Amino acid sequence: MQFWCLDMQNLENFSEPRSIHVLLFDEFSNHCLANAIEPFRAANTIARRKLYVWEHFSIPGGKVTSSSGLPVETRPMTVAARGGDYLFIMPSYGYGELSNPKMSQSLRAARRRYATLVGMDTGAWLLAKAGLLDGRSATIHWDEYTPFLEAFPEVNAVEDRFVIEDGLATCGGASTTFELMLELIRREHSPTFALEIAALFMHGDKLDMYDPLQRWSADALVRSATALMRRNLEQPLSIPELARQLRSDQRTLEKRFQEKVKSTPLSIYRGIRLREARRQVELTTLSIAEIAERCGYRNTSAMIRAFRQEFGHPPGSYRRTS
Template sequence: MHNWSQVMQKPQQITPPRSIGVLLFPSFSNHCLANAVEPLRGANMLSRRGLYDWQFLSLDGAGVASSSGLTVQPQARLSDHPGGDYLLVMPSYEFERHATPTLTRALRAAAGRFRTIVGLDTGSYLMAAAGLLDGRRATIHWDELDTLAERFPDVTVTEDRFVIDGTRITCGGTTTTFELMLHLIDAHHGAMLRLEVAALFMHGEADPRADPLTRLPRDRLVQAAVSIMRRNIETPLPVGEIATRLSLSQRGLEAHFARETGMSPRAVYTALRLRQARLLAERTTLSVAEIATRCGYGDASAMTRAFRREFGQPPTVYRQS
Protein backbone atom coordinates (compact mmCIF):
# COMPACT_ATOMS: atom_id res chain seq x y z
CA MET A 1 0.00 0.00 0.00
CA HIS A 2 1.29 3.44 -0.91
CA ASN A 3 2.33 5.97 1.72
CA TRP A 4 1.05 9.06 -0.07
CA SER A 5 3.27 11.47 1.85
CA GLN A 6 6.36 9.51 0.86
CA VAL A 7 5.19 9.47 -2.75
CA MET A 8 4.73 13.23 -2.75
CA GLN A 9 8.23 13.85 -1.38
CA LYS A 10 9.84 12.27 -4.43
CA PRO A 11 11.01 14.92 -6.92
CA GLN A 12 8.46 15.22 -9.71
CA GLN A 13 9.88 14.55 -13.12
CA ILE A 14 8.89 17.40 -15.38
CA THR A 15 7.63 15.97 -18.64
CA PRO A 16 6.03 17.72 -21.60
CA PRO A 17 2.23 17.64 -21.71
CA ARG A 18 0.56 14.79 -23.53
CA SER A 19 -0.53 16.03 -26.95
CA ILE A 20 -4.10 15.25 -27.98
CA GLY A 21 -5.91 15.91 -31.25
CA VAL A 22 -9.71 16.01 -31.15
CA LEU A 23 -11.10 15.21 -34.60
CA LEU A 24 -14.63 16.57 -34.96
CA PHE A 25 -17.26 15.79 -37.57
CA PRO A 26 -20.57 17.52 -38.38
CA SER A 27 -23.23 16.53 -35.83
CA PHE A 28 -20.72 15.62 -33.14
CA SER A 29 -22.08 15.48 -29.59
CA ASN A 30 -21.37 18.48 -27.33
CA HIS A 31 -21.79 16.16 -24.36
CA CYS A 32 -19.14 13.78 -25.66
CA LEU A 33 -16.74 16.63 -26.41
CA ALA A 34 -17.13 18.12 -22.94
CA ASN A 35 -16.66 14.72 -21.30
CA ALA A 36 -13.46 14.25 -23.28
CA VAL A 37 -11.72 17.57 -22.64
CA GLU A 38 -13.11 18.85 -19.34
CA PRO A 39 -11.47 16.08 -17.26
CA LEU A 40 -8.16 16.98 -18.92
CA ARG A 41 -8.66 20.65 -18.09
CA GLY A 42 -9.53 19.67 -14.53
CA ALA A 43 -6.36 17.60 -14.26
CA ASN A 44 -4.29 20.57 -15.44
CA MET A 45 -6.00 22.90 -12.97
CA LEU A 46 -5.79 20.62 -9.95
CA SER A 47 -2.15 19.72 -10.55
CA ARG A 48 -1.23 23.32 -11.47
CA ARG A 49 0.73 21.87 -14.38
CA GLY A 50 0.14 21.48 -18.08
CA LEU A 51 -0.35 17.73 -18.06
CA TYR A 52 -2.45 17.73 -21.23
CA ASP A 53 -2.60 19.89 -24.34
CA TRP A 54 -5.30 19.47 -26.97
CA GLN A 55 -6.26 20.90 -30.33
CA PHE A 56 -9.57 20.70 -32.16
CA LEU A 57 -9.22 19.33 -35.69
CA SER A 58 -11.37 18.68 -38.74
CA LEU A 59 -10.67 17.18 -42.12
CA ASP A 60 -10.83 20.50 -43.99
CA GLY A 61 -10.14 23.05 -41.23
CA ALA A 62 -13.64 24.55 -41.51
CA GLY A 63 -15.93 25.16 -38.57
CA VAL A 64 -17.87 22.11 -37.39
CA ALA A 65 -21.45 22.32 -36.09
CA SER A 66 -22.52 19.94 -33.35
CA SER A 67 -25.79 18.05 -33.24
CA SER A 68 -27.28 20.90 -31.19
CA GLY A 69 -25.94 23.68 -33.40
CA LEU A 70 -22.85 24.75 -31.46
CA THR A 71 -20.03 25.48 -33.92
CA VAL A 72 -16.40 24.79 -33.04
CA GLN A 73 -13.66 26.39 -35.12
CA PRO A 74 -10.84 23.85 -35.45
CA GLN A 75 -7.28 24.97 -34.92
CA ALA A 76 -5.92 22.88 -37.78
CA ARG A 77 -6.71 20.32 -40.44
CA LEU A 78 -5.97 16.73 -39.46
CA SER A 79 -3.39 16.45 -42.25
CA ASP A 80 -1.51 19.49 -40.93
CA HIS A 81 -1.22 18.22 -37.36
CA PRO A 82 2.24 16.81 -36.62
CA GLY A 83 0.82 14.06 -34.41
CA GLY A 84 1.12 13.32 -30.74
CA ASP A 85 -0.02 10.96 -28.02
CA TYR A 86 -3.73 10.54 -28.74
CA LEU A 87 -6.14 11.24 -31.59
CA LEU A 88 -9.78 11.29 -30.44
CA VAL A 89 -12.14 10.45 -33.30
CA MET A 90 -15.55 11.95 -32.51
CA PRO A 91 -18.34 11.66 -35.12
CA SER A 92 -21.39 10.81 -32.92
CA TYR A 93 -24.42 11.16 -35.24
CA GLU A 94 -24.55 10.48 -39.00
CA PHE A 95 -21.29 8.60 -38.64
CA GLU A 96 -21.74 6.24 -41.58
CA ARG A 97 -21.71 9.04 -44.14
CA HIS A 98 -18.30 10.16 -42.88
CA ALA A 99 -16.69 6.81 -43.76
CA THR A 100 -15.34 8.00 -47.10
CA PRO A 101 -12.13 7.03 -48.93
CA THR A 102 -10.74 10.48 -48.05
CA LEU A 103 -11.28 9.90 -44.34
CA THR A 104 -9.89 6.36 -44.55
CA ARG A 105 -6.64 7.67 -46.03
CA ALA A 106 -6.48 10.48 -43.47
CA LEU A 107 -6.97 8.15 -40.50
CA ARG A 108 -4.41 5.64 -41.76
CA ALA A 109 -1.90 8.45 -42.17
CA ALA A 110 -2.76 9.81 -38.72
CA ALA A 111 -2.17 6.37 -37.19
CA GLY A 112 1.46 6.79 -38.19
CA ARG A 113 1.72 10.16 -36.40
CA PHE A 114 -0.34 9.55 -33.22
CA ARG A 115 0.71 6.90 -30.70
CA THR A 116 -2.88 5.93 -29.89
CA ILE A 117 -6.13 6.32 -31.84
CA VAL A 118 -9.30 6.60 -29.76
CA GLY A 119 -12.84 6.16 -31.09
CA LEU A 120 -15.42 7.93 -28.93
CA ASP A 121 -19.15 7.21 -29.14
CA THR A 122 -19.39 6.00 -32.77
CA GLY A 123 -15.79 6.80 -33.65
CA SER A 124 -14.88 3.13 -33.64
CA TYR A 125 -16.97 2.67 -36.82
CA LEU A 126 -14.71 5.10 -38.69
CA MET A 127 -11.63 3.43 -37.24
CA ALA A 128 -12.90 0.04 -38.38
CA ALA A 129 -13.69 1.40 -41.85
CA ALA A 130 -10.07 2.52 -42.09
CA GLY A 131 -8.83 -0.95 -41.08
CA LEU A 132 -7.44 0.31 -37.77
CA LEU A 133 -9.34 -2.24 -35.68
CA ASP A 134 -8.71 -5.42 -37.67
CA GLY A 135 -7.89 -8.28 -35.30
CA ARG A 136 -8.66 -6.16 -32.24
CA ARG A 137 -11.36 -5.92 -29.59
CA ALA A 138 -13.57 -2.85 -29.74
CA THR A 139 -16.84 -1.36 -28.59
CA ILE A 140 -19.19 1.35 -29.84
CA HIS A 141 -22.36 3.09 -28.71
CA TRP A 142 -24.55 0.17 -27.74
CA ASP A 143 -27.24 1.08 -30.29
CA GLU A 144 -24.69 0.30 -33.00
CA LEU A 145 -23.06 -2.87 -31.67
CA ASP A 146 -24.76 -5.11 -34.23
CA THR A 147 -23.95 -2.73 -37.07
CA LEU A 148 -20.26 -2.69 -36.19
CA ALA A 149 -20.10 -6.47 -35.82
CA GLU A 150 -21.91 -7.14 -39.10
CA ARG A 151 -19.99 -4.63 -41.20
CA PHE A 152 -16.54 -5.50 -39.86
CA PRO A 153 -16.21 -9.22 -39.09
CA ASP A 154 -12.46 -8.85 -38.45
CA VAL A 155 -13.24 -6.77 -35.36
CA THR A 156 -14.16 -8.52 -32.08
CA VAL A 157 -17.07 -6.39 -30.86
CA THR A 158 -17.80 -6.35 -27.12
CA GLU A 159 -20.35 -4.63 -24.88
CA ASP A 160 -17.72 -3.16 -22.57
CA ARG A 161 -18.01 0.50 -21.63
CA PHE A 162 -14.58 1.12 -23.11
CA VAL A 163 -11.92 -1.16 -24.55
CA ILE A 164 -8.15 -0.62 -24.54
CA ASP A 165 -6.41 -2.88 -27.03
CA GLY A 166 -2.82 -1.77 -27.41
CA THR A 167 -2.66 1.48 -29.38
CA ARG A 168 -6.39 1.42 -30.13
CA ILE A 169 -9.04 2.55 -27.65
CA THR A 170 -12.78 2.55 -28.22
CA CYS A 171 -15.55 3.89 -26.04
CA GLY A 172 -19.29 3.29 -26.04
CA GLY A 173 -20.84 6.71 -25.49
CA THR A 174 -20.74 10.08 -23.79
CA THR A 175 -20.83 9.00 -20.14
CA THR A 176 -18.29 6.29 -20.78
CA THR A 177 -16.03 8.91 -22.40
CA PHE A 178 -15.79 10.62 -19.02
CA GLU A 179 -14.99 7.28 -17.38
CA LEU A 180 -12.30 6.59 -19.97
CA MET A 181 -10.66 9.96 -19.34
CA LEU A 182 -10.61 9.29 -15.60
CA HIS A 183 -9.00 5.92 -16.31
CA LEU A 184 -6.30 7.53 -18.46
CA ILE A 185 -5.63 10.24 -15.85
CA ASP A 186 -5.20 7.48 -13.27
CA ALA A 187 -2.84 5.54 -15.56
CA HIS A 188 -0.78 8.64 -16.32
CA HIS A 189 -0.76 10.46 -12.97
CA GLY A 190 -2.15 8.20 -10.25
CA ALA A 191 -5.33 7.42 -8.37
CA MET A 192 -5.30 10.56 -6.23
CA LEU A 193 -5.56 12.92 -9.20
CA ARG A 194 -8.26 10.74 -10.74
CA LEU A 195 -10.28 10.94 -7.51
CA GLU A 196 -9.84 14.72 -7.38
CA VAL A 197 -10.93 15.20 -10.99
CA ALA A 198 -13.96 12.96 -10.49
CA ALA A 199 -14.92 14.88 -7.35
CA LEU A 200 -14.49 18.22 -9.16
CA PHE A 201 -17.35 17.19 -11.46
CA MET A 202 -19.29 15.43 -8.68
CA HIS A 203 -18.89 12.17 -10.57
CA GLY A 204 -20.05 9.26 -8.43
CA GLU A 205 -21.42 11.58 -5.74
CA ALA A 206 -23.63 9.91 -3.19
CA ASP A 207 -26.85 11.82 -2.54
CA PRO A 208 -26.68 12.72 1.19
CA ARG A 209 -30.51 12.48 1.33
CA ALA A 210 -30.59 8.97 -0.11
CA ASP A 211 -31.57 5.94 1.90
CA PRO A 212 -28.33 4.81 3.59
CA LEU A 213 -29.29 1.19 2.95
CA THR A 214 -29.34 1.79 -0.81
CA ARG A 215 -26.33 -0.03 -2.18
CA LEU A 216 -24.04 1.77 -4.61
CA PRO A 217 -22.38 -0.10 -7.46
CA ARG A 218 -18.98 -1.39 -6.38
CA ASP A 219 -17.04 0.84 -8.78
CA ARG A 220 -18.66 3.98 -7.27
CA LEU A 221 -18.08 3.22 -3.59
CA VAL A 222 -14.62 4.80 -3.35
CA GLN A 223 -15.74 7.93 -5.21
CA ALA A 224 -18.81 8.18 -2.99
CA ALA A 225 -16.58 7.93 0.10
CA VAL A 226 -14.32 10.66 -1.29
CA SER A 227 -17.37 12.85 -1.87
CA ILE A 228 -18.37 12.46 1.78
CA MET A 229 -14.82 13.35 2.82
CA ARG A 230 -14.83 16.49 0.68
CA ARG A 231 -18.08 17.64 2.30
CA ASN A 232 -16.55 17.15 5.76
CA ILE A 233 -13.12 18.77 5.59
CA GLU A 234 -13.40 21.16 8.54
CA THR A 235 -14.79 18.48 10.87
CA PRO A 236 -13.39 15.17 9.63
CA LEU A 237 -15.50 12.10 10.13
CA PRO A 238 -14.17 8.81 11.49
CA VAL A 239 -13.54 6.32 8.72
CA GLY A 240 -16.04 3.99 10.40
CA GLU A 241 -18.77 6.64 10.10
CA ILE A 242 -18.07 7.06 6.38
CA ALA A 243 -18.29 3.30 5.96
CA THR A 244 -21.62 3.20 7.83
CA ARG A 245 -23.08 5.88 5.55
CA LEU A 246 -22.23 3.64 2.60
CA SER A 247 -23.67 0.51 4.26
CA LEU A 248 -20.20 -1.02 4.61
CA SER A 249 -18.00 -2.17 7.44
CA GLN A 250 -14.84 -0.15 8.01
CA ARG A 251 -12.79 -3.16 6.93
CA GLY A 252 -14.87 -3.43 3.77
CA LEU A 253 -14.31 0.23 2.92
CA GLU A 254 -10.58 -0.13 3.54
CA ALA A 255 -10.50 -3.11 1.19
CA HIS A 256 -12.21 -1.09 -1.55
CA PHE A 257 -9.69 1.74 -1.16
CA ALA A 258 -6.75 -0.65 -1.19
CA ARG A 259 -7.98 -2.26 -4.39
CA GLU A 260 -8.94 0.97 -6.20
CA THR A 261 -6.22 3.37 -5.03
CA GLY A 262 -3.50 1.42 -3.20
CA MET A 263 -4.10 3.77 -0.25
CA SER A 264 -6.10 3.65 2.97
CA PRO A 265 -9.22 5.82 3.42
CA ARG A 266 -7.39 7.73 6.16
CA ALA A 267 -4.47 8.52 3.82
CA VAL A 268 -6.81 9.73 1.10
CA TYR A 269 -8.76 11.86 3.60
CA THR A 270 -5.53 13.44 4.85
CA ALA A 271 -4.41 14.14 1.28
CA LEU A 272 -7.74 15.83 0.49
CA ARG A 273 -7.55 18.01 3.60
CA LEU A 274 -3.99 19.04 2.80
CA ARG A 275 -4.92 19.89 -0.77
CA GLN A 276 -7.63 22.13 0.60
CA ALA A 277 -5.01 23.74 2.84
CA ARG A 278 -2.78 24.27 -0.19
CA LEU A 279 -5.68 25.87 -2.08
CA LEU A 280 -6.37 28.25 0.80
CA ALA A 281 -2.69 29.13 1.07
CA GLU A 282 -2.62 29.91 -2.65
CA ARG A 283 -5.86 31.85 -3.00
CA THR A 284 -6.50 33.56 0.34
CA THR A 285 -4.72 35.65 2.95
CA LEU A 286 -5.99 33.50 5.82
CA SER A 287 -3.53 32.87 8.64
CA VAL A 288 -1.97 29.43 9.00
CA ALA A 289 -4.04 28.93 12.15
CA GLU A 290 -7.28 29.69 10.30
CA ILE A 291 -6.31 27.42 7.41
CA ALA A 292 -5.58 24.65 9.91
CA THR A 293 -9.02 25.08 11.49
CA ARG A 294 -10.79 25.03 8.14
CA CYS A 295 -8.98 21.85 7.16
CA GLY A 296 -9.75 19.91 10.32
CA TYR A 297 -6.57 20.49 12.33
CA GLY A 298 -6.95 21.69 15.91
CA ASP A 299 -3.24 22.52 16.03
CA ALA A 300 -1.63 24.79 13.40
CA SER A 301 1.76 23.21 14.11
CA ALA A 302 0.42 19.75 13.33
CA MET A 303 -1.04 21.01 10.04
CA THR A 304 2.25 22.72 9.17
CA ARG A 305 4.20 19.52 9.77
CA ALA A 306 1.78 17.51 7.65
CA PHE A 307 1.84 20.17 4.93
CA ARG A 308 5.65 20.07 4.85
CA ARG A 309 5.66 16.27 4.57
CA GLU A 310 3.15 16.38 1.72
CA PHE A 311 4.46 19.30 -0.32
CA GLY A 312 8.08 19.69 0.77
CA GLN A 313 7.70 23.11 2.44
CA PRO A 314 5.52 24.81 5.07
CA PRO A 315 2.44 26.78 3.98
CA THR A 316 4.08 30.16 4.61
CA VAL A 317 6.96 29.37 2.28
CA TYR A 318 4.60 27.77 -0.24
CA ARG A 319 2.46 30.93 -0.27
CA GLN A 320 5.49 33.16 -0.89
CA SER A 321 6.75 31.00 -3.73
Protein backbone atom coordinates in the same frame (compact mmCIF):
# COMPACT_ATOMS: atom_id res chain seq x y z
CA MET B 1 2.38 12.34 2.73
CA GLN B 2 1.92 9.12 0.78
CA PHE B 3 -1.09 10.36 -1.20
CA TRP B 4 0.75 13.24 -2.88
CA CYS B 5 4.21 11.70 -3.16
CA LEU B 6 2.94 8.70 -5.10
CA ASP B 7 1.70 11.08 -7.76
CA MET B 8 4.74 13.33 -7.72
CA GLN B 9 7.00 10.38 -8.44
CA ASN B 10 4.92 9.54 -11.50
CA LEU B 11 4.78 13.17 -12.65
CA GLU B 12 8.56 13.42 -12.67
CA ASN B 13 8.59 10.99 -15.61
CA PHE B 14 6.81 13.57 -17.79
CA SER B 15 9.47 15.88 -19.18
CA GLU B 16 7.14 16.93 -22.02
CA PRO B 17 3.36 17.21 -21.92
CA ARG B 18 1.28 14.61 -23.74
CA SER B 19 -0.21 16.02 -26.93
CA ILE B 20 -3.90 15.48 -27.68
CA HIS B 21 -5.43 16.24 -31.07
CA VAL B 22 -9.23 16.22 -31.18
CA LEU B 23 -10.71 15.51 -34.62
CA LEU B 24 -14.20 17.02 -34.77
CA PHE B 25 -16.94 16.68 -37.33
CA ASP B 26 -20.17 18.64 -37.77
CA GLU B 27 -22.91 17.43 -35.41
CA PHE B 28 -20.34 16.26 -32.84
CA SER B 29 -21.47 15.98 -29.22
CA ASN B 30 -20.19 18.91 -27.16
CA HIS B 31 -20.99 16.86 -24.03
CA CYS B 32 -18.56 14.25 -25.31
CA LEU B 33 -15.98 16.92 -26.11
CA ALA B 34 -16.17 18.45 -22.63
CA ASN B 35 -15.88 15.04 -20.98
CA ALA B 36 -12.83 14.30 -23.12
CA ILE B 37 -10.91 17.49 -22.33
CA GLU B 38 -11.94 18.55 -18.83
CA PRO B 39 -10.22 15.63 -17.04
CA PHE B 40 -6.91 16.64 -18.65
CA ARG B 41 -7.47 20.29 -17.76
CA ALA B 42 -8.06 19.17 -14.18
CA ALA B 43 -4.92 17.03 -14.28
CA ASN B 44 -2.88 20.09 -15.25
CA THR B 45 -4.51 22.14 -12.48
CA ILE B 46 -3.90 19.56 -9.77
CA ALA B 47 -0.33 18.84 -10.88
CA ARG B 48 0.53 22.57 -11.15
CA ARG B 49 2.13 21.91 -14.53
CA LYS B 50 1.14 21.08 -18.10
CA LEU B 51 0.88 17.33 -18.25
CA TYR B 52 -1.36 17.55 -21.32
CA VAL B 53 -1.89 20.00 -24.17
CA TRP B 54 -4.65 19.80 -26.77
CA GLU B 55 -5.79 21.28 -30.05
CA HIS B 56 -9.00 20.99 -32.05
CA PHE B 57 -8.89 19.88 -35.67
CA SER B 58 -11.25 19.05 -38.50
CA ILE B 59 -10.48 17.67 -41.93
CA PRO B 60 -10.83 21.05 -43.73
CA GLY B 61 -10.30 23.33 -40.71
CA GLY B 62 -12.53 26.27 -39.82
CA LYS B 63 -15.69 26.34 -37.75
CA VAL B 64 -17.31 23.06 -36.78
CA THR B 65 -20.75 23.10 -35.13
CA SER B 66 -21.96 20.59 -32.57
CA SER B 67 -25.35 18.89 -32.61
CA SER B 68 -26.58 21.50 -30.11
CA GLY B 69 -25.23 24.46 -32.08
CA LEU B 70 -21.94 25.07 -30.26
CA PRO B 71 -19.33 26.40 -32.74
CA VAL B 72 -15.68 25.40 -32.33
CA GLU B 73 -12.84 26.83 -34.39
CA THR B 74 -10.52 24.11 -35.67
CA ARG B 75 -7.25 23.80 -37.55
CA PRO B 76 -7.00 21.68 -40.70
CA MET B 77 -5.62 18.18 -40.23
CA THR B 78 -2.93 18.91 -42.81
CA VAL B 79 -1.06 20.96 -40.19
CA ALA B 80 -0.98 17.96 -37.83
CA ALA B 81 1.38 16.00 -40.08
CA ARG B 82 3.75 15.27 -37.19
CA GLY B 83 1.02 13.53 -35.22
CA GLY B 84 1.17 13.26 -31.44
CA ASP B 85 0.35 11.07 -28.49
CA TYR B 86 -3.44 10.87 -28.88
CA LEU B 87 -5.91 11.45 -31.70
CA PHE B 88 -9.49 11.64 -30.41
CA ILE B 89 -11.94 10.87 -33.24
CA MET B 90 -15.30 12.37 -32.41
CA PRO B 91 -18.12 12.00 -34.93
CA SER B 92 -21.69 11.54 -33.80
CA TYR B 93 -24.84 11.46 -35.91
CA GLY B 94 -23.12 11.82 -39.28
CA TYR B 95 -20.81 8.83 -39.03
CA GLY B 96 -22.49 7.01 -41.92
CA GLU B 97 -21.66 9.70 -44.46
CA LEU B 98 -18.14 9.95 -43.08
CA SER B 99 -17.47 6.24 -43.60
CA ASN B 100 -15.88 6.63 -47.00
CA PRO B 101 -12.56 5.59 -48.60
CA LYS B 102 -11.00 9.03 -48.15
CA MET B 103 -11.73 9.05 -44.41
CA SER B 104 -10.42 5.50 -44.06
CA GLN B 105 -7.21 6.44 -45.82
CA SER B 106 -6.77 9.45 -43.50
CA LEU B 107 -7.25 7.33 -40.39
CA ARG B 108 -4.83 4.65 -41.58
CA ALA B 109 -2.26 7.37 -42.13
CA ALA B 110 -3.00 8.81 -38.67
CA ARG B 111 -2.40 5.37 -37.14
CA ARG B 112 1.25 5.69 -38.15
CA ARG B 113 1.59 9.20 -36.70
CA TYR B 114 -0.17 8.87 -33.35
CA ALA B 115 0.68 6.61 -30.44
CA THR B 116 -3.01 6.03 -29.68
CA LEU B 117 -6.21 6.52 -31.67
CA VAL B 118 -9.38 6.91 -29.61
CA GLY B 119 -12.83 6.42 -31.16
CA MET B 120 -15.48 8.22 -29.09
CA ASP B 121 -19.25 7.96 -29.39
CA THR B 122 -19.53 6.54 -32.94
CA GLY B 123 -15.82 6.95 -33.64
CA ALA B 124 -15.35 3.17 -33.50
CA TRP B 125 -17.38 2.91 -36.73
CA LEU B 126 -14.85 5.03 -38.63
CA LEU B 127 -11.95 3.06 -37.16
CA ALA B 128 -13.58 -0.23 -38.10
CA LYS B 129 -14.37 0.97 -41.62
CA ALA B 130 -10.67 1.80 -42.01
CA GLY B 131 -9.78 -1.76 -40.99
CA LEU B 132 -8.01 -0.60 -37.85
CA LEU B 133 -10.12 -2.70 -35.48
CA ASP B 134 -9.84 -6.03 -37.32
CA GLY B 135 -9.14 -8.75 -34.77
CA ARG B 136 -9.48 -6.22 -31.95
CA SER B 137 -12.06 -5.71 -29.23
CA ALA B 138 -14.03 -2.48 -29.44
CA THR B 139 -17.22 -0.83 -28.30
CA ILE B 140 -19.49 1.89 -29.64
CA HIS B 141 -22.49 3.96 -28.57
CA TRP B 142 -24.99 1.36 -27.50
CA ASP B 143 -27.68 2.63 -29.90
CA GLU B 144 -25.38 1.57 -32.73
CA TYR B 145 -24.09 -1.64 -31.18
CA THR B 146 -26.18 -4.13 -33.17
CA PRO B 147 -25.57 -2.46 -36.58
CA PHE B 148 -21.86 -2.27 -35.68
CA LEU B 149 -21.81 -5.95 -34.78
CA GLU B 150 -23.44 -6.88 -38.07
CA ALA B 151 -21.39 -4.52 -40.26
CA PHE B 152 -17.98 -5.55 -38.91
CA PRO B 153 -17.89 -9.29 -38.08
CA GLU B 154 -14.08 -9.15 -38.05
CA VAL B 155 -14.23 -6.86 -34.98
CA ASN B 156 -14.83 -8.32 -31.53
CA ALA B 157 -17.65 -5.96 -30.56
CA VAL B 158 -18.29 -5.87 -26.81
CA GLU B 159 -20.87 -4.05 -24.72
CA ASP B 160 -18.32 -2.58 -22.33
CA ARG B 161 -18.30 1.09 -21.40
CA PHE B 162 -14.84 1.48 -22.88
CA VAL B 163 -12.12 -0.74 -24.32
CA ILE B 164 -8.37 -0.07 -24.37
CA GLU B 165 -6.01 -2.14 -26.48
CA ASP B 166 -2.47 -1.45 -27.64
CA GLY B 167 -2.59 1.88 -29.45
CA LEU B 168 -6.38 1.89 -29.82
CA ALA B 169 -9.27 2.76 -27.53
CA THR B 170 -13.02 3.07 -27.97
CA CYS B 171 -15.91 4.17 -25.80
CA GLY B 172 -19.67 4.44 -26.12
CA GLY B 173 -20.70 8.01 -25.41
CA ALA B 174 -20.36 11.11 -23.26
CA SER B 175 -20.33 9.56 -19.78
CA THR B 176 -18.14 6.67 -20.91
CA THR B 177 -15.74 9.18 -22.48
CA PHE B 178 -15.16 10.67 -19.03
CA GLU B 179 -14.49 7.22 -17.58
CA LEU B 180 -12.08 6.38 -20.40
CA MET B 181 -10.13 9.60 -19.83
CA LEU B 182 -9.81 8.79 -16.13
CA GLU B 183 -8.48 5.36 -17.01
CA LEU B 184 -5.89 6.81 -19.42
CA ILE B 185 -4.76 9.22 -16.70
CA ARG B 186 -4.67 6.41 -14.14
CA ARG B 187 -2.40 4.33 -16.38
CA GLU B 188 -0.02 7.22 -17.07
CA HIS B 189 0.17 8.52 -13.52
CA SER B 190 -1.41 6.65 -10.63
CA PRO B 191 -4.77 5.47 -9.30
CA THR B 192 -4.73 8.16 -6.60
CA PHE B 193 -4.20 10.94 -9.15
CA ALA B 194 -7.13 9.73 -11.27
CA LEU B 195 -9.21 9.32 -8.13
CA GLU B 196 -8.69 12.95 -7.16
CA ILE B 197 -9.70 14.11 -10.62
CA ALA B 198 -12.85 11.98 -10.40
CA ALA B 199 -13.66 13.45 -7.00
CA LEU B 200 -13.16 16.98 -8.34
CA PHE B 201 -16.06 16.35 -10.74
CA MET B 202 -18.09 14.56 -8.05
CA HIS B 203 -17.88 11.41 -10.15
CA GLY B 204 -19.41 8.57 -8.18
CA ASP B 205 -20.90 11.05 -5.71
CA LYS B 206 -23.80 8.78 -4.89
CA LEU B 207 -23.65 5.05 -4.40
CA ASP B 208 -26.84 3.14 -5.16
CA MET B 209 -27.13 1.08 -2.02
CA TYR B 210 -30.00 -0.92 -3.49
CA ASP B 211 -27.91 -2.15 -6.41
CA PRO B 212 -25.90 -5.06 -4.97
CA LEU B 213 -23.46 -5.13 -7.89
CA GLN B 214 -22.60 -1.47 -7.51
CA ARG B 215 -22.57 -1.70 -3.74
CA TRP B 216 -19.68 -4.15 -3.74
CA SER B 217 -17.81 -2.71 -6.71
CA ALA B 218 -14.40 -1.50 -5.55
CA ASP B 219 -14.42 1.37 -8.06
CA ALA B 220 -17.85 2.59 -7.01
CA LEU B 221 -17.14 2.30 -3.30
CA VAL B 222 -13.81 4.14 -3.50
CA ARG B 223 -15.23 6.91 -5.70
CA SER B 224 -18.21 7.40 -3.41
CA ALA B 225 -16.01 7.41 -0.31
CA THR B 226 -13.74 10.05 -1.84
CA ALA B 227 -16.70 12.22 -2.83
CA LEU B 228 -18.03 11.94 0.72
CA MET B 229 -14.63 13.00 2.06
CA ARG B 230 -14.66 16.11 -0.12
CA ARG B 231 -18.09 17.08 1.23
CA ASN B 232 -16.90 16.73 4.83
CA LEU B 233 -13.70 18.74 5.18
CA GLU B 234 -14.45 21.11 8.05
CA GLN B 235 -15.93 18.33 10.17
CA PRO B 236 -14.02 15.23 9.02
CA LEU B 237 -15.76 11.90 9.41
CA SER B 238 -14.08 9.05 11.19
CA ILE B 239 -13.31 6.09 8.94
CA PRO B 240 -15.89 3.90 10.75
CA GLU B 241 -18.51 6.64 10.23
CA LEU B 242 -17.49 7.00 6.59
CA ALA B 243 -17.99 3.27 6.11
CA ARG B 244 -21.34 3.38 7.93
CA GLN B 245 -22.67 6.14 5.68
CA LEU B 246 -21.66 4.08 2.66
CA ARG B 247 -23.44 1.05 4.15
CA SER B 248 -20.17 -0.83 4.18
CA ASP B 249 -17.87 -1.87 7.02
CA GLN B 250 -14.46 -0.44 7.82
CA ARG B 251 -12.59 -3.59 6.90
CA THR B 252 -14.21 -3.79 3.45
CA LEU B 253 -13.66 -0.09 2.84
CA GLU B 254 -9.96 -0.30 3.72
CA LYS B 255 -9.55 -3.43 1.59
CA ARG B 256 -11.13 -1.71 -1.43
CA PHE B 257 -8.82 1.30 -1.05
CA GLN B 258 -5.79 -0.98 -0.96
CA GLU B 259 -7.02 -2.78 -4.08
CA LYS B 260 -7.70 0.35 -6.10
CA VAL B 261 -5.23 3.01 -4.90
CA LYS B 262 -2.71 1.14 -2.75
CA SER B 263 -3.42 3.45 0.16
CA THR B 264 -5.68 3.78 3.18
CA PRO B 265 -8.88 5.83 3.42
CA LEU B 266 -7.27 7.88 6.20
CA SER B 267 -4.26 8.76 4.02
CA ILE B 268 -6.48 9.73 1.09
CA TYR B 269 -8.70 11.84 3.36
CA ARG B 270 -5.67 13.61 4.79
CA GLY B 271 -4.34 14.34 1.30
CA ILE B 272 -7.67 15.82 0.17
CA ARG B 273 -7.85 18.10 3.21
CA LEU B 274 -4.26 19.29 2.77
CA ARG B 275 -4.67 20.08 -0.90
CA GLU B 276 -7.80 22.06 -0.10
CA ALA B 277 -5.70 23.92 2.47
CA ARG B 278 -3.09 24.60 -0.21
CA ARG B 279 -5.78 25.87 -2.59
CA GLN B 280 -7.04 28.30 0.05
CA VAL B 281 -3.49 29.40 0.87
CA GLU B 282 -2.89 30.19 -2.79
CA LEU B 283 -6.22 31.74 -3.73
CA THR B 284 -7.58 33.45 -0.61
CA THR B 285 -6.45 35.95 1.99
CA LEU B 286 -7.83 33.89 4.88
CA SER B 287 -5.60 33.52 7.90
CA ILE B 288 -3.73 30.25 8.33
CA ALA B 289 -5.77 29.56 11.46
CA GLU B 290 -9.05 29.97 9.59
CA ILE B 291 -7.84 27.76 6.73
CA ALA B 292 -6.82 25.13 9.24
CA GLU B 293 -10.31 25.16 10.76
CA ARG B 294 -12.01 25.00 7.37
CA CYS B 295 -9.93 21.96 6.49
CA GLY B 296 -10.74 20.07 9.66
CA TYR B 297 -7.76 20.98 11.84
CA ARG B 298 -8.68 22.22 15.28
CA ASN B 299 -5.00 22.77 16.02
CA THR B 300 -3.33 25.23 13.63
CA SER B 301 0.15 23.97 14.51
CA ALA B 302 -0.86 20.44 13.53
CA MET B 303 -2.02 21.67 10.13
CA ILE B 304 1.21 23.63 9.61
CA ARG B 305 3.29 20.55 10.41
CA ALA B 306 1.23 18.36 8.07
CA PHE B 307 1.35 21.02 5.33
CA ARG B 308 5.15 21.27 5.54
CA GLN B 309 5.48 17.50 5.45
CA GLU B 310 3.21 17.25 2.40
CA PHE B 311 4.44 20.19 0.30
CA GLY B 312 7.92 20.93 1.62
CA HIS B 313 7.12 24.41 3.01
CA PRO B 314 4.87 25.79 5.75
CA PRO B 315 1.72 27.54 4.47
CA GLY B 316 3.03 31.05 5.20
CA SER B 317 6.13 30.76 3.05
CA TYR B 318 4.16 28.79 0.45
CA ARG B 319 1.74 31.71 0.15
CA ARG B 320 4.57 34.20 -0.29
CA THR B 321 6.20 32.23 -3.10
CA SER B 322 3.10 30.98 -4.95
